[in-house]
Amino acid sequence: MKPILKFLSGREAGIFVMIILFCTAVGIYKPHFISSNSLRIILLLVPLIMIGAMAQMLVLVARHVDLSMGSMLGFSAMVAGLMYRDMPEIWWPIGFLVAVGTGAVLGLFNGLLVTIFNLPSIIVTLGTLNLYRGLTFIISDARQINRANIPSELKAMSQTSPIFGIPWIILMSFAIALLTFYLVRYTQLGRQIYAIGSNPNAAPLRGINVTKVTLIVFIISGALSGLAGIMYASRWGFVNPSNTGMGFEFQVIAAVVIGGVSINGGVGTVLGTFLGVILLGCVAAALPLLGIPGTTQSAIYGSVILIALLIDRSVRQRATANTKRSRA
């Protein structure tokens, strides 16, 4: 009973209600929005963002931000794509290893700059956002990896399903969400990420190796961006040096901030992030149905980020007011 009550009073419930309200409203206007088919559309829109959002949540909880995710996604996808093109006979799942590994290395580079030189992560990742994107062009010679070069088994992962008709990539993104849940809830590492974000000054006094944990967070961010990269290749069947992953970080930040992850560190849940991604997916799926052009998507993302920031602030203010009262 208690967990249910806690859920009802929390941020997650708010997002959940918003999802229901939004879908009902759209459903009344366009009844065929509520169908298993549109559920499928929504779910197919979200797996990449889901994976990215889990990583960005960890980064934000640790009081950092990673703007380079889209470029890491693009670069990793390109490395895997080049491998498929130039070594067509290779066993296709190797691509996952390659993409994830590549992303992890890029993430490690971000992490090293942030920790060794003590630089603000926003500027570092603004730099690497462009650096990695440029490198993607260089390694690909500015050419796209075409449909023919992507293994059909990989593409099939976005179509075929082992269970309930849910495609593989959706299952995988849910699996990542579950893994992240396990990480933040049941491992020392996860709890230490929260501790660092909650009070960076206290963390070393309590024996937490802040450098190590921060590095791991950035590596996870890179590795999951790489995973999203190979899934991009699966979902869309091509890898383009300029389009692949472009603006990905913004969608991810939007989802995470809607999900109630605080930009001031220490606060954020997997469930909230999950629901934030789903809400974003519902909106994205409903726009074309409602005849709203796809060009408004970015404006909507931007405004929800700002609104979420303001909500976050008022929640925080109420929390401090409560503490003050209990002190008095």
Add this chain to the structure above:
Amino acid sequence: MTNQIPSLYHKKSWRSLFNRPETMTFTLLILALVGASLLSEYFLDVNYILRSFTLTAELSIAALVLTMVIISGEIDLSAAANIALSACIFAYVQASGAPMTLAILTGLFAGLVMGSLNAILVIVYQLPSIIVTIGTLIFYRGLAQVIAGDKSIRVPEWFIGVNTKMVLGVPFPVVIFTATAIILGLVLGTTIYGRQIYQVGTNNTAALHAGIKSNRIKFGLFVLLGVVSSACGIMAASRLGSVRYDLALGGELQMVLMAMLGGTYIFGGRGTILGTFLAAWLLVIVSTGMTVANLLPAIQLTVLGLLLIVAIIATNFIYSRARR
């Protein structure tokens, strides 16, 4: 009795010249010029460099104001998106038949509103400027896309070509850039507002204790950047002849890069307009050099990204050494 020790005083000013990050920028600029002229004799032609500069003049002008924002201890990543949205609003209004003056005023007003929105979120609601301006960056760019769609909006023939207008043989945008740099340099270096920008950026608490109205100063800077960005957007419309929502896409990188290369300290309190001015020229030489050398735009992106990281490490290093 005076307590000055003249010899030490003298040595100090020499040392401080070497510790000034603008010296680094200037040296790099000379090196880049030498390197570029070895690459191609075009670079010995002043007119060629001036013409090349017009391509990034808008971003450079906005970067001058951004420098002041960073010195005050804040940051604004939304200025490039502001350039795009103002340009789109301007082009849209005039394309729908309004007189040019009205269109320009509308564009500038849009910039004022955008700057104010940033300022309100950062100062009134006390949200961190880094994340706020990422939000507004997406929002402004998105609105530009809503207004312009995926098409480009043309501006009338007679309005095209601000970059080919010459003032004493110098392209008009370069004149504007130089004039803005001089004006802002004077404001920052000689007026009380400039002084207080440094003070607020160095220690906001101490500034409050000294009776400096730091919120008012920061608010003003965000609004100024908003308006200047929109003017740059209109200028870009004239240079390009048509605008799309992706105008100046990724421009926030170049703007931050100019400030960082010019020695502006990312944590506030230090930096000069001269530094950013020099860095803007440095970037033009570097990117034109890369174009002349037939490097792909993508490689240029890589170089810019690397430069940003190197620049911030270098300025941090210089400042931490000077502090000791």
Add this chain to the structure above:
Amino acid sequence: MHLPLVSARGISKSFASIEVLSNVDLDLHNGEIHALLGENGAGKSTFAKILAGVHKPTQGVIKLNDSIVEISSPMIAQELGIALIHQEPISFPHLSVAENLVMGQKGNGLLTKVNWTEMVDHARQQMTMLGVEIDVTIPMQGLSIADQQMVEIARAIASDARLIIMDEPTAPLTPREVSTLFGIARRLKEEGRTIIFISHRLEEVRMICDRVTIFRDGERIATNTIDELSDEDVIRLMIGRPLGKYMRKYNADIGKIALSVNKLGLEGAFSDITFNLRKGEIVGVGGLVGAGRTDVARAIFGISPAQKGTIMINERKVNISNPADAIKLGIAYVPEDRAIAGIFSSLSVEHNLTAAIPKKIAPKNIIRRVLETSFSSESIDKLSIRLASPDQPIVELSGGNQQKAILARWLHTDPQILILDEPTRGIDIGVKAEFYDMIGTLAESGRAILLISSELPELLSLCDRILVMSEGQLTADISSHEATQEKIMKAAVPKMAISA
């Protein structure tokens, strides 16, 4: 005689060439509660922090169970079984109480599984053992300061610390909570653990401690069992520092009321503060750290304005909502913490000196270098600020010269009311005397001065009148010829039976 748990020999500590602790010897026995007493800045907290690895001693040896140890970081202190409970609890506000208890514990790899049920059960047991009712599943930030402190104590106990240092633990607690805490302390003592108890409340020290050590001016003055010392003895030992040679020539003509504060109050900081300050008068404010003195100053200067009460200047009611208002009314405030609220560290001395007089150096908004230089060289001369160049960053100056620069900054505004908050803290003796001269001269020129100081000799030799604050209340208003160190200390020490 048993071997002492801790044996410190010849411990000295200097910060930037100012010695705050000199040659302290102290033994701590197993199973004793040992009080450290002394005025603010006497060195007791520094000593405690050295034991806890926060500071490294400049000289001296510490033995733990007869083997020499080097306590170079708080982590090492923890491993050696030394726990410091900070005045302001250090915690992770967003994490639950139970998690705060175990976060960062030794022997846990990053992938070690967190067992929530076990963790929460264990935390509940600890709370029951302490006899406090705290829901261990709620986040730390939902707790009152007192409860947060209890969690800190629980943490220290759970970590099997042999030496537990409590730095003014009772300050935020209610009497009931204090007696709970004392119950715990006694039990820990029975288990053979050692507790260092730093407090200003003598009554509490008597209730709980076995021995006391008194610090004064960085030296250990006395160590004795508490029963052998009367309150008078303790106070005498604490304040036994000689009065400075400096004696102000008292200002004969104290003028009209310049500042009048009536029933000023701010929730959680101070209440019901009423006093007058006259032209040419130096009014001292004594009291212990955290008594609310700085909060009153900040309220008058408009940094965090009071919620209740009125402020009158020259007998006219005024409304001060920010420092700019206060400056216009002729108030100046030299803050307590120079580095945080005073200096612009990387900016030049000159720019620091003229920060509060924008209109004077830039009559038409453009800074006139001639004016600025004349202002700065005037104050450099007048206050003999020692520097290499007015263009050098102020952070390169010594603490005393930085402080002179901050005072000079305010003198340029020609203030009628000058609030000085610990103006001589961390300043060496020679410069201190210069400050006393300046403060005296300022009063003679008709300025009203409010001097917040924790140094009793300073208050006694400079002030016409001394106010004393304790726990947010004004507890005494003594004129200079009646004031003694004992009287001030008695009013400053909270909840002490006054034996008249």
